[in-house]
Amino acid sequence: MDAYDILGPSEQYIQGDKACVYGALIAGCRFFAGYPITPATEIAEEMSRFLPKLGGTYIQMEDEIASMGAIIGASWTGKKTMTATSGPGFSLMQENIGYAVMTETPCVIVDVQRGGPSTGQPTMSSQGDVMQARYGSHGDYEIIALCPSSVQETLELTIRAFNLSEKYRVPVILMMDESIGHMREKITIPKDVLIANRSTVDISYAYYRPFRTGYMHATKIPEFAPFGSGYKTFITGLTHDEDGFPTTVNPKAHSDLIKRLSEKITDNIDDIFYVNNKHLEYAEIAVISYGISARPSLAAVNMAQKLEKNVAFINLNTLWPFNYEFISELSKQVEKIIVVEMNMGLMYHSIREAAEGRCDVVLVSSLGGRVPTPKDIVEMIK
Amino acid sequence: MISNDEIYEKYIRKGTMPTILCAGCGNGIVLNTTLRAIDELKKDIDKMVFVSGIGCSSRLSSYIKADGLHTTHGRPIAFATGIKAANPDLDIVVFTGDGDCAGIGGNHLIHGIRRNIDITVIVLNNYNYGMTGGQASPTTPLESLTTTTPYDSFEHPFDLSMLAMAAGAPFVARWTISHPVQLVKSIKKGLQVKGFSFIEVLTPCPTSYWRRNRIRDYEGIYRWYKENTVNVKRAESEPDKICIGELQNIQKKEWTEQWKELVERVSK
Numbered sequence: 237m238d239a240y241d242i243l244g245p246s247e248q249y250i251q252g253d254k255a256c257v258y259g260a261l262i263a264g265c266r267f268f269a270g271y272p273i274t275p276a277t278e279i280a281e282e283m284s285r286f287l288p289k290l291g292g293t294y295i296q297m298e299d300e301i302a303s304m305g306a307i308i309g310a311s312w313t314g315k316k317t318m319t320a321t322s323g324p325g326f327s328l329m330q331e332n333i334g335y336a337v338m339t340e341t342p343c344v345i346v347d348v349q350r351g352g353p354s355t356g357q358p359t360m361s362s363q364g365d366v367m368q369a370r371y372g373s374h375g376d377y378e379i380i381a382l383c384p385s386s387v388q389e390t391l392e393l394t395i396r397a398f399n400l401s402e403k404y405r406v407p408v409i410l411m412m413d414e415s416i417g418h419m420r421e422k423i424t425i426p427k428d429v430l431i432a433n434r435s436t437v438d439i440s441y442a443y444y445r446p447f448r449t450g451y452m453h454a455t456k457i458p459e460f461a462p463f464g465s466g467y468k469t470f471i472t473g474l475t476h477d478e479d480g481f482p483t484t485v486n487p488k489a490h491s492d493l494i495k496r497l498s499e500k501i502t503d504n505i506d507d508i509f510y511v512n513n514k515h516l517e518y519a520e521i522a523v524i525s526y527g528i529s530a531r532p533s534l535a536a537v538n539m540a541q542k543l544e545k546n547v548a549f550i551n552l553n554t555l556w557p558f559n560y561e562f563i564s565e566l567s568k569q570v571e572k573i574i575v576v577e578m579n580m581g582l583m584y585h586s587i588r589e590a591a592e593g594r595c596d597v598v599l600v601s602s603l604g605g606r607v608p609t610p611k612d613i614v615e616m617i618k
Numbered sequence: 619m620i621s622n623d624e625i626y627e628k629y630i631r632k633g634t635m636p637t638i639l640c641a642g643c644g645n646g647i648v649l650n651t652t653l654r655a656i657d658e659l660k661k662d663i664d665k666m667v668f669v670s671g672i673g674c675s676s677r678l679s680s681y682i683k684a685d686g687l688h689t690t691h692g693r694p695i696a697f698a699t700g701i702k703a704a705n706p707d708l709d710i711v712v713f714t715g716d717g718d719c720a721g722i723g724g725n726h727l728i729h730g731i732r733r734n735i736d737i738t739v740i741v742l743n744n745y746n747y748g749m750t751g752g753q754a755s756p757t758t759p760l761e762s763l764t765t766t767t768p769y770d771s772f773e774h775p776f777d778l779s780m781l782a783m784a785a786g787a788p789f790v791a792r793w794t795i796s797h798p799v800q801l802v803k804s805i806k807k808g809l810q811v812k813g814f815s816f817i818e819v820l821t822p823c824p825t826s827y828w829r830r831n832r833i834r835d836y837e838g839i840y841r842w843y844k845e846n847t848v849n850v851k852r853a854e855s856e857p858d859k860i861c862i863g864e865l866q867n868i869q870k871k872e873w874t875e876q877w878k879e880l881v882e883r884v885s886k
Contacts (some may be wrong), residue, residue: 237885267704288881293703298729302696305689305726309669309700312687313708317700335690463685463701464708466664470631470680472688481634481680482688 242289246425252390252416253278253320255423256346257286259394260318262429265344266292267317269306271299271325274358275414276348279320300325304332307343311336312471314436314462316398320346322414323365324355326372333407334373335473337497340405340447340458342434344397347409348417349527351605360605361414363527363578369409370556376494378501380508381409381556385530387421393553399432400508404500405457411555413578415528415607437461446470448478449496456500501557509559512551515541519548521617522566524587525576526552528607533576536613547617555583563590572596574616576608620657622650629653629663631683638677642836644795644821648742649678651798652711655805666709669698671723674749674823675715675742692723695730698737706874709809710737716757717747720776724756731785731814735873738808738815741778744823752826763830782816783866789813790866794820794843797862804864813872820847820860 239261250258256279260268268283270276280296287294293310297303300321307317321329326347336343349365351357369381380400384390394410401408437444437459439452446469447458461467474482475490483489501508514537516522521540525533530551537549548570563586566573572595575584581599588597600616602608620628639645656663663684670676672691679686689697698710719727719741730737746764747753753766757778761770779792789811791804801819808815822828822839833839848856850863 267700269700269703288877288884291881291885293877295699295703297696297699298725301693302699302726302729305693305696306700306703308689309687309697310704311700312667312685313701313705315704317704331690332693463667463687464665464705468664468684470686470688472680473690474688479633481631 237290239290240425242286243425246427247422248425249420249422250387251278251418251420252384252387252412253348253418254282255387255391256320256394256410256412257282258425259391260344260398261286261290262425263316263395263398264431264433265316265318265398266290267307267310267315268293268319269295269297269303269310269317270319271297271303271321273322273325275350275417276320276322276346278417279346279348300328301332304329304345308332308336308339308341311341311343312463316342316402318344318346320348322348322350322358323352326365326368330368330372334375334377336407337373337377337379338473339471340497341407342401342405343407344394344401345407345409347411349411349413357605359414361528361578361607362605363413363529363582366411366555366579366582369411376498378498379409379556380404380406380501381411383411383526383553383555384416385527385551387416387419388423389553390416391423392426395429399430402432402434403457404504404508405434405460406501411527413527414605434460437467441467445478446480447476456496456503505557505559508557509554509562511553511562514549515546516548516550518546519570520546521572521574522548522550522570523574523576523613523617524550524552524583526555526583527578529576529578529602532608532610533613535610536617539610539614540617545617552583558586558590560590563587564592567591567594570595572598574598574600574613576600576613578602578607620654625650625653625657628657629683630681634681637681639674640825642822642824642839643674644744644819645674645678645742647795647798648740648819648821649681651801652740652805653682654802655809658802659806659809661709661809665707666711667701668711668713669694669701670713671715671718673715673718673747674744675713676718678713692718692721693726694718695723695726695737695739699730699733699735702735702737702874703877706736706878712737712739714739714741716741716743716745716778717755720756720778728781728785731782731787731816733873734786734788734813734870736812736814738805739817740805741816741818742821743778743818744821744827746823746827748823748826752823752830762827764827779816779818779865786870787814787816787866788868788870789815791864792818792820792862794847794862795822796840796843807864812875813870
């Protein structure tokens with residue numbers, strides 16, 4: 237059975253969490269492992285309902301560490317896999333997210349952000365985890381994190397998350413927030429969606445080396461041999477050579493490996509980085525936001541346009557990898573960048589770093605689950 | 619019976635030899651007996667996955683010429699659960715240690731058993747954290763000396779096989795490396811059981827554990843395992859000894875079979 241056969245009418249009025257499930261199923265996700273946590277629980281609930289109908293697998297694990305382990309293991313059977321959580325669970329997943337980076341395991345992690353640190357505000361919205369998405373696991377690495385600001389975008393970016401994960405063999409994190417997860421909006425289920433699948437091994441076993449790149453294809457991404465395919469692949473989180481065997485005290489082997497793992501992302505930033513801009517051409521001021529706070533930001537920009545201000549709106553749908561060149565160019569054009577975030581200023585730091593003092597960078601911060609109002613932002617434009 | 623040379627030729631990744639294991643370590647015997655059991659059952663090694671955590675025990679997966687997943691510390695049962703649930707056609711063997719399985723990964727062990735997913739877990743219990751130099755583990759016997767119990771250990775150790783039995787594992791067996799023939803038989807049974815099989819092997823760590831605890835020759839170590847264990851059939855007469863043998867063999871519905879039934883029911 238196809239995902240479209242069970243999702244119902246092409247236009248629906250649903251929650252963001254459910255739209256995420258729709259996107260995952262359309263993208264080909266057939267394995268979900270998770271653990272209940274507010275405000276992401278609805279994703280697990282919907283998955284447990286839909287996956288058996290598609291011949292997929294749903295399993296509730298004993299904690300988020302196990303959930304992350306299970307989706308990595310399942311991904312090595314060749315399936316597209318996902319888990320969903322919120323702040324406390326996302327913290328628990330970090331070690332295994334690093335393992336997925338090191339072993340180049342495609343998988344999607346959804347973090348429906350709530351107020352933190354610690355148990356914080358389980359039912360309130362936040363954007364406090366964006367740095368944890370980037371730097372949460374130990375060691376040097378690059379990762380992809382996408383951020384939707386509507387229910388429709390949630391569906392579309394979930395598909396994109398799977399596509400990027402398959403293409404680059406990297407865990408992709410979908411950074412939702414409680415407001416987006418629980419908000420109901422009208423969606424249109426897209427048809428004829430572009431679906432990417434991981435590139436698989438097609439050479440004989442004698443020539444197979446699991447982590448050799450640039451041999452069959454001119455990329456820094458190795459080809460994938462699922463468990464059970466006879467290629468006898470050994471996977472380890474230890475620093476490894478092209479054969480996948482541990483090589484733990486050779487500085488060159490480690491440096492070559494982590495540089496390749498990073499470069500396979502940064503070299504392709506033009507393919508990965510995607511933002512939604514409005515009125516950028518003649519802008520003197522730019523408002524940058526993401527997630528739910530992008531909504532009042534756009535409203536504020538529209539209000540300012542009526543006041544004949546040349547203000548641009550940038551919806552940062554791709555949080556990581558961070559596009560320094562994009563912000564650098566922007567800082568040469570505008571006099572001021574206003575960063576709107578529901579944290580104490582996190583992306584603000586990267587934006588200020590990329591602007592290198594060429595323009596003012598100011599922060600509109602909102603905490604405690606309060607979504608900033610257009611008025612808060614218009615004040616800064618004036 | 620297959621010879622050791624034949625096992626080496628057929629199943630070992632030459633590039634990973636020699637092993638990192640110390641002289642006198644029992645882990646090689648566990649590797650040998652596991653491969654022997656697989657060979658005797660005529661298993662297709664290309665449809666098997668060897669999953670392991672972190673520690674000396676967990677290096678075994680890298681030595682076998684087959685698919686292998688050397689995971690994070692304590693989590694091999696969680697990863698193995700994902701593999702088996704996603705592709706029930708694969709046979710999964712988990713190599714884990716006392717620190718990996720009973721310390722950091724204890725929760726995954728009891729939930730793997732509760733779920734009754736069809737994997738074979740071989741726990742190499744060497745009474746200490748060997749790879750990090752011999753710290754006390756959850757199975758370190760009372761009054762042992764380790765690098766973190768320099769005045770002797772007073773924490774009560776886990777009896778892992780009893781724990782597995784209490785959690786409801788369909789198949790539980792415990793042997794020492796002094797019982798290779800019996801161990802091969804139990805691993806064969808474990809691989810054949812449809813459900814969670816738990817096989818505990820008492821294996822010596824001469825470098826880190828026994829060196830600090832009275833016995834400093836291999837013969838003495840092996841004699842200790844013989845003298846301090848008793849077969850389950852005679853356990854009542856010697857209650858102070860460690861009970862070895864086939865400890866549990868019960869029938870229970872398995873996770874992937876139940877999931878398959880559910881899929882058939884709801885996709886009608």
